[in-house]
Structure formats: C-alpha cells, structure tokens
Amino acid sequence: MDMEGMVAVPPGRVTLSDRRTRRTWPVEVAPYRLAAVPVTRALYAEVTGGAAPGEGEGRLPVAEVSWRDAVAFCDALSRREGRTPAYASGGDDVVPDTAADGYRLPTEAEWEHACRAGTTGPRHGPLDDIAWYRATSDGRPHEVGGRQPNAWGLHDMLGNVWEWCWDLYDPEVYGTYRVLRGGGWFDEHWSCRASVRRRSHPAFRVDDVGFRVALTGHG
Template sequence: MITVPAGRVTLSDRRTQTSWPVEVASFHLAAVPTTQAQYAAVTGARPSAARGEHLPVECVSWPDTVRYCNALSRREGLTPAYRIGDGTGRGLGGETGDDGDDTVVVAWNPAADGYRLPTEAEWEHACRAGTTGPRYGPLDEIAWYRDNSAERSHEVGGRRPNEWGLYDLLGNVWEWCWDVYDPEVYGTYRVLRGGGWFDEHWSCRASVRRRSHPTYQIDDLGFRVARSLA
C-alpha cells in the first residue's frame, strides 16, 4: 500500500460540462490492481476470463469488490469498512446496487480501518500524483492500451509507475470506484476509472469518467483497494 498525500482535485464531467473541486484527505492505496492470486486467496474464486496469478482480476461486479474488501479486512484483523444488507437492506441506510434479482445495500463506515474502494476523487488525485496534464507520463511507458497490449491484459506493475509509486492507474483494466455516477439520471450505476487494455488512447486519461451497472462483469474491468488512515 502507498500512502497518498492529502490534496485537492478538480473532477469534471464531459456529458454535463461541469466541474467541481474536492478536498482529499491522505489515505492508503494499493500500488497495483488486485491480482487473480490475491482474489483467489481471499475468496477462493477465479472469475477472470484471462488466467494468470499476477494478472489483474477482472470479470468482477461492484458487489464482488466490496465483499472482497470486507473479507480481506477480516482476514487481517481489521474492521470491515462496509455493512452489506440482504435484499431488503433494512436498517443500513447506505448506497444501493443491484446484484442479480436482489438489491444489495452497502453502508460505508469511514472510521473503519479495513479495506475499501477508493472514491473517484481519491482515485484521480492518486493517478495525477501532482501532475496537471491528461496523463502522468508518456502513454506507451505507463499503460497497456489498444496500441500496445496485443488486446489482452498484462501482469500488474509492468509499466512505469507515477511519481507516488502507483502502477497501472491508466490502462490494463478499468477500476471500480465507490461513487454512484449520477443517481438522478443513471440510478445505481457506479463510476469506473482508468481505461483498459482494449481502449484507445483517449480513454486512458486521468480525468475520464465512465459508468456501469454494478452487476457488470467484463474482461477489462477490475479494482484496487484503499484504506483510510488511522
């Protein structure tokens, strides 16, 4: 885990032509996306379309990622960051995300020391690492994307990291974030960040926001874990 310093980031949305500043507290973020070996060690599952211990895990839904975070927290003796409700979600009062025919209600406890997904403001702040351009370095040096990936995922950590020691924030696999994209328009759709191995160069930029239904599972969508500072 890398300790990301506090800072300020301006998020923007091309669809609505709006931008908004966000203050980000210091937090911990995994240096690389969660690997298939890590996911299997915690959950016993191997959902990915491609196979390789050091490849990023993919074909995981948003509920899969929050369950993984809780399971990893318990395994390491930490307080889980999320309370996950059943189909009724009674008494949790958190965010909702469809999971098959049921509704999963997830409440985040920001005071917990366990693993969680980064917010999209945390993600972009970490990705930029103090830079202001569209990327933290030349794309071919920092990311696996359509022009250099041979249309497949690659082992994590194989490209140059940003200034804070974080790898693969652009390219390889998209990453789930905590946030709902725009609940008034898209309901429970969650934010995706970073671009993937099949994307053109314009999708692999620090500011690019995408969205998907929380049950979405595809071979270029994974995640990385974060933790709040004690």
C-alpha cells in the same frame, strides 16, 4: 496483502469533471493509502477461497468482477487481516462504515488525485511507457506492475483494466450505476486519461474491469 503493497497518498485537492454534463467540482482529499497495483487474480482467489473469474495467470489483474464483488472482496480481506470491514451490506444496499479501519474502494476523487500524482495534464507520463492500452497491449491484459509507475509509485493507474470506484456516477440519470476510472487494455488513447469517467451497473461483470483497494489514513 502485506502493507508494503500500500502506498501512502498525501492529502490534496482535485477538480473532477464530466464531459457529458460539462460540470466541474472541486474535492478536498484527506490522506489515505492506495494499493500500488490492481488486485491480482492470485490475491482475489486467495482471499475469496475460490477461483478468480475468467482466465489467465495469477499476476494478471482480476477482471469480470462486479462492483458488489469488489466490495465483498474488501470486507473479506479486512476480516483476514483482523480489520473492521468497511462496508455493511444489506440486500442491494451497501453502507460504508466510516469509522472502520478495513479495506475499501477509493472514491473517484481519491483515484484521480492518486493517478495525477501532482501533475496537471491528462496523463502522468508518456502513455506508451505507463499503460497497457490498445496500441501496446496486443489485445489482452498484462501482469500488473509491468509499466512505469507514477511519481508516487502507483502502477497501472491508466490502462490494463478499468477500476471500480465507490461513487455513484449520476444517480438522477443513471440510478445505481457506479464510477469506473483509468481505461483498459482494449481502449484507445483518449480513454486513458486521468479525468475520464465511465459507468457500469454494480452487478455487471465486464472483461476489462477490475479494482484496487484503499485504506483510510496513513496509520
């Protein structure tokens, strides 16, 4: 991935919320960079050295990738570009290296901060203009970057595929399940909102779940 594909996201503060527990919590977000689009099938195959899972052309977002697959991709991409991998994997445990300059998954606070791009409503624009979802997708994913970006130049933050985040969803209740954000091509409009949280087991592969990568800092 060339650096033109990474967008500098300013620091800020975001308030996360969970409908199930009716809990809200503020998070301070440091500056970082986030990929302008989800990882594509072509990039995934190029970096991993094998065919992308599922079917479809190379500009489609990669899907049917687990959280662990996404973490492994981040480290492979880092090694390819001479960066220090962001994760140290030992069996089922993945430990982040906070000093590393490699690619990583965004935290859910970073994801929501980037999705909102300075807005405060549920969406950063009219959903039909910014997202592939059930009413616009014709029941399938679409090539990345085909809908209008938000004010910070990020495409497909809502719709197309759900995106893995680093965070545990609710470890006391759901154990190792990780956070998904953004809504997908098969979802109704109420799932395609900046604040919606979904969860999945880190080993599960689902046909409407992909990811995008982040880098710490703007350097």
